[in-house]
Amino acid sequence: MGIKNLMKLIQASAPAAVKEITLKELLGRKVAIDASMTIYSFLVAVRSSSDGAPSANLTNEAGEVTSHLQGIFSRTIRLMEHGVRPVYVFDGKPPTLKSGELAKRKEAKEKAKIDLEAAQARIAAAGEDDAEAAKEAVAEAEKLAKRTVHMQGSHQEEAKHLLRLMGVPVVEAPCEAEAQCAALAKAGVVWAAATEDMDTLCFGTPRLLRRLTFSEARKLPVWEISLPKLLADLGLSMDQFVDVCILCGCDYLEPLKGIGPVKALERVRKHGDLAAVIEALREEGKVPVPEGYPIDEALRLFHEADITDPETLRGDIKWTAPDEAGLVEYLVDQKGFNADRVRNAIERLKKARAKGGQKRMDSFFTMGAKAKAAPAAKKGAAKPKSAAAKPARRTSASVKAGAAAAAAAAAAAASSAGTASPVAAEPSGAVVAAPSTGPASPAATPAEGPAGRSAPEAAATPAPVFFAASRPKPAASKRSSEDMDSAETSKAKRAK
DNA sequence: CTCGTCC
DNA sequence: TCGTCTGGCTCAAGACGAG
DNA sequence: TGAGCCGGACGAC
Numbered sequence: 372m373g374i375k376n377l378m379k380l381i382q383a384s385a386p387a388a389v390k391e392i393t394l395k396e397l398l399g400r401k402v403a404i405d406a407s408m409t410i411y412s413f414l415v416a417v418r419s420s421s422d423g424a425p426s427a428n429l430t431n432e433a434g435e436v437t438s439h440l441q442g443i444f445s446r447t448i449r450l451m452e453h454g455v456r457p458v459y460v461f462d463g464k465p466p467t468l469k470s471g472e473l474a475k476r477k478e479a480k481e482k483a484k485i486d487l488e489a490a491q492a493r494i495a496a497a498g499e500d501d502a503e504a505a506k507e508a509v510a511e512a513e514k515l516a517k518r519t520v521h522m523q524g525s526h527q528e529e530a531k532h533l534l535r536l537m538g539v540p541v542v543e544a545p546c547e548a549e550a551q552c553a554a555l556a557k558a559g560v561v562w563a564a565a566t567e568d569m570d571t572l573c574f575g576t577p578r579l580l581r582r583l584t585f586s587e588a589r590k591l592p593v594w595e596i597s598l599p600k601l602l603a604d605l606g607l608s609m610d611q612f613v614d615v616c617i618l619c620g621c622d623y624l625e626p627l628k629g630i631g632p633v634k635a636l637e638r639v640r641k642h643g644d645l646a647a648v649i650e651a652l653r654e655e656g657k658v659p660v661p662e663g664y665p666i667d668e669a670l671r672l673f674h675e676a677d678i679t680d681p682e683t684l685r686g687d688i689k690w691t692a693p694d695e696a697g698l699v700e701y702l703v704d705q706k707g708f709n710a711d712r713v714r715n716a717i718e719r720l721k722k723a724r725a726k727g728g729q730k731r732m733d734s735f736f737t738m739g740a741k742a743k744a745a746p747a748a749k750k751g752a753a754k755p756k757s758a759a760a761k762p763a764r765r766t767s768a769s770v771k772a773g774a775a776a777a778a779a780a781a782a783a784a785a786s787s788a789g790t791a792s793p794v795a796a797e798p799s800g801a802v803v804a805a806p807s808t809g810p811a812s813p814a815a816t817p818a819e820g821p822a823g824r825s826a827p828e829a830a831a832t833p834a835p836v837f838f839a840a841s842r843p844k845p846a847a848s849k850r851s852s853e854d855m856d857s858a859e860t861s862k863a864k865r866a867k
Numbered sequence: 868c869t870c871g872t873c874c
Numbered sequence: 875t876c877g878t879c880t881g882g883c884t885c886a887a888g889a890c891g892a893g
Numbered sequence: 894t895g896a897g898c899c900g901g902a903c904g905a906c
Binding site for chain 1 (some may be wrong): 873
Binding site for chain 3 (some may be wrong): 411412413417418438441442445514517567584628629630631632633817
């Protein structure tokens, strides 16, 4: 899943697009979560071992798997206790161009299954005689079992049922959940998409949250990746960014031998767009490009992804009171959960709902902007990717001097643009080069904050910092909606 | 903090 | 020679609380 | 499955 090595590329060439944030900063935020990935990770991780045997998922007495329910239940409550308002987005039908990728995964899974059976046979054969061999076989079976984890439709349906009982909104995407998450974020229906899948950036989410898992500060901080900032620092338009990602290797298209992230970026900067890059590669003849290499279709999947118009979902995305009796009946009676724990959790959930429901100060601004933007939203049918889009600026130096210089140049250019006006930092409104269904208009993307906010920060740093793990806090800058986010209530009071 | 439990 | 890509390898992918 | 690490291949300079 995702774009190969994209995170590395970002860390090398646009590190400032990634910000470490705490859960506190997500208070009151609506966040779209890819449900399938979440469920899958719970199925893999939530296991329990019993005396010597390889670990297995949690189950009720009837043998039905409950790991995903346990995981979703506790994580959702935990998030809501921090004031996060999660929306779970479920996959629909996968696009046909993905079938190659899916077939590959299926094959790998079947192989793992065969290996697993072999390992299990070895466990049995080793018996008590050879404790050493048995232990080894168990360890191997353990790993293989995780590789054979297969998510079933029933798991998804059960998760939906649980979430609905909890009063947490569920969205059923027509196709890929990632695309729907991005559309929701782009339209401002949610504040960000939370997923590990970097594809979501290609689908145009203005904000991507990674590592929104885990409890409190116990582990790693959450990463917020800003798309406008990323584009500015890379010096790419949205279209060009997608081009780079496709060249790096995505689920839809085999990557080209000899082209990695560095060359992908270099090439797109040099030639302007994907079609031109491919053409040049064919002419040069050094990198083999397959005959019917379907770049147009891959482009279409990203630019015109099959999604439900976020505006039609806006009204349904609500956090309602949990159905307490329903939850007890489902989790305790049907799935064998501990009654006390469930009741306790429900109490926490009810309290948590109140916390997340508090209106953020900036919601006022957001709504104002949206109201104005709405009429303008209906744009004409999507242009077939304007190849005419000028290659933003091609520094010939960057090709020569490598990523470091390129990043420096890009960062400098971006920050100077950014300080002039927060809006200008959003490159050409490319972020909202919406798919045909996309209702988003530039102004409807609320609080394109990160670009505006971190631009001054970058300007204040004379030399480019490549692994800026700990950057100084940005000084409070101009008042805009995003400043309210970080400054919270104290700022709000002063503003009064 | 580690380790065992959740179902 | 250096930078970049590749292929093989490994590991870990949850949340919680009792002690 | 992805992400980090590493020895080796290969092309650019």
